[in-house]
Amino acid sequence: GDSVTQMEGPVTLSEEAFLTINCTYTATGYPSLFWYVQYPGEGLQLLLKATKADDKGSNKGFEATYRKETTSFHLEKGSVQVSDSAVYFCALREGYQKVTFGIGTKLQVIP
């Protein structure tokens, strides 16, 4: 079945540091890939998505590129802020099937 593997964290960075959160997946077909963000005490918000190979999703300074050859969708940001502190979930969806989530990576940005 489908699965998503992401680094567990927590990841602690200083403000303005470069962020990478690794995500790899296994799927039988050609899934759409997503990053969701969950701020403390809140639900999930879609951060960015990519629907086919080599697509780059971007939002709020975050980027992720759909790499079919390495089955990866790593999340990056050039300069993190304290307000980026949250839990980040990598996820995939094949067609109209359910979404499969990774375990989530907690990011803590310190001033």
Place this chain on the structure above:
Amino acid sequence: GAVVSQHPSWVICKSGTSVKIECRSLDFQATTMFWYRQFPKQSLMLMATSNEGSKATYEQGVEKDKFLINHASLTLSTLTVTSAHPEDSSFYICSADRQGNYGYTFGSGTRLTVV
């Protein structure tokens, strides 16, 4: 954009009582909604798929009689935790399927504490 409203955002109930959680799609129709449960420091686990006008589809290991799901309209699904016990305390999140190649739109979640 698509908005899903989930209510209540938190609830405390006594052991043995039932609690109803509502999930509404505010600006789109959702034939399918999903209910997730999130344990502390863990990912989201799909509990069931709620289909408008038909019975919900439960994931393996989820008790149908304990977690009652009703999807009576294209904009509303409810999850009722019956005879709640402390081990049911968790964060419950719903999501609605907005047609197209999107991720789902999530509600803000409900923190249930059973005492």
